[in-house]
Amino acid sequence: MRAIGAALEPVIAELNEASDGAVIAHGHGALWGGLFAHADPKARTAANLQFKAKCAEARVLPYFVPIGGFMLTPRYDDDPEAYAAAVKDMAQCAVETCREMGWAQSALLPLAGPPPEADGAEAQLRLLKGNAAVLEGQMDSLNEAASDLRRRMADNAEEIAKLEAEVAVAK
Numbered sequence: 001m002r003a004i005g006a007a008l009e010p011v012i013a014e015l016n017e018a019s020d021g022a023v024i025a026h027g028h029g030a031l032w033g034g035l036f037a038h039a040d041p042k043a044r045t046a047a048n049l050q051f052k053a054k055c056a057e058a059r060v061l062p063y064f065v066p067i068g069g070f071m072l073t074p075r076y077d078d079d080p081e082a083y084a085a086a087v088k089d090m091a092q093c094a095v096e097t098c099r100e101m102g103w104a105q106s107a108l109l110p111l112a113g114p115p116p117e118a119d120g121a122e123a124q125l126r127l128l129k130g131n132a133a134v135l136e137g138q139m140d141s142l143n144e145a146a147s148d149l150r151r152r153m154a155d156n157a158e159e160i161a162k163l164e165a166e167v168a169v170a171k
Contacts, residue, residue, distance in 0.1 A: 007084035015091040022098035035069035041137040044068025054093035
């Protein structure tokens with residue numbers, strides 16, 4: 001685990017720097033991950049789709065997180081240097097995606113706080129409303145994923161019922 005972490009740490013640090021804040025990546029040991037850092041979940045989703053295509057072209061396959069990012073964890077017997085080389089290829093895909101998305105720094109997480117000259121309560125209210133909008137977007141994404149899972153579970157239940165009926169008839 002330590003060898004994997006030691007091999008990935010500089011790759012992930014380079015990704016964070018090269019993405020200029022458009023990817024927030026971190027981890028330790030064998031578990032690492034990253035998030036496209038646009039405040040709008042739809043923009044992260046669009047980036048994730050582009051990122052998937054780039055990863056397919058590069059023949060690398062992280063676990064793509066539906067909210068707009070990725071997770072990495074190797075098999076226990078992976079060679080740390082070979083794994084780090086593959087992660088470096090994946091990181092390049094993420095950096096290219098960020099550059100092509102062309103996001104403004106002001107649109108990236110974490111959201112900037114209020115300007116220093118603003119009134120304390122008013123500024124905090126604006127910040128909280130902005131954060132609430134981000135959270136609402138994240139909730140919408142999660143609700144969509146939950147609805148999709150419910151549909152898939154219902155389809156699975158129907159298939160189980162059909163197969164159980166076939167088995168019962170066969171007996």
